[in-house]
Amino acid sequence: MTREILHRKAIELRKAGYSYSAISGQLNIAKSTLSDWLSNVPYKPNKETLNRIGKARTMAIEAQRSKKIKSVEKARILAAKDIGKFSKRDLFMLGIGIYIGEGAKTNDIVRIVNSDPKIISTLVTWFRKILNLQNNNFSIRIHLYPDSNKEEAIKYWSNITKLPKTSFLKTWVDNRTNKKRKNYGKLPYGTLHITVKGCGDPKLSRFLSRRILSWIDIVHRNAGIV
Numbered sequence: 001m002t003r004e005i006l007h008r009k010a011i012e013l014r015k016a017g018y019s020y021s022a023i024s025g026q027l028n029i030a031k032s033t034l035s036d037w038l039s040n041v042p043y044k045p046n047k048e049t050l051n052r053i054g055k056a057r058t059m060a061i062e063a064q065r066s067k068k069i070k071s072v073e074k075a076r077i078l079a080a081k082d083i084g085k086f087s088k089r090d091l092f093m094l095g096i097g098i099y100i101g102e103g104a105k106t107n108d109i110v111r112i113v114n115s116d117p118k119i120i121s122t123l124v125t126w127f128r129k130i131l132n133l134q135n136n137n138f139s140i141r142i143h144l145y146p147d148s149n150k151e152e153a154i155k156y157w158s159n160i161t162k163l164p165k166t167s168f169l170k171t172w173v174d175n176r177t178n179k180k181r182k183n184y185g186k187l188p189y190g191t192l193h194i195t196v197k198g199c200g201d202p203k204l205s206r207f208l209s210r211r212i213l214s215w216i217d218i219v220h221r222n223a224g225i226v
Contacts, residue, residue: 003188007037014038017046095126096215105213108206110196117160120192124161137204139197141169144190153189
């Protein structure tokens, strides 16, 4: 089954009252993935679930889940007040922060490697709005496991990055045979490697890497980081 079908099936099973363990066993999907997919899906345990894990335990789990949902909502309201209006300067500093953690810092290369769509989307926005990069400045390669679908992965990342499929290089597939079955579905769209190309502009080749690293150095020094 494709990821979309698995996602839809997982939602159907959750609404039908099945636990994460039951859904994981039936669809062969990691519980961590189900947690991301189903955290906001209404859930009332069915008879099969109640018989298997017990009514008291089920009620305790549901109470804890309800408490978590309320806490998350309270945190979001407070966070919105903390952040306030988001400016271009905020985006500039945010991009530097993400690049500190996820960007290349050697060989005069500007590159970001990550599997989180929010990180990727934020950095592409940063590249475009702060560094004025165009579509032809991006070179993308996807790293996949054999259980993933290449075309689905390209379609997915093209939608996240808002970049055409022509920006994507040949997909790299990890064909090692010792991949643990429990990891199935954890990275269905793989890891994205985005490299910036200068395309003849000297400001967007080695110099851009050195400029970004200089930003990072200034941020570290101003923050008192040696």
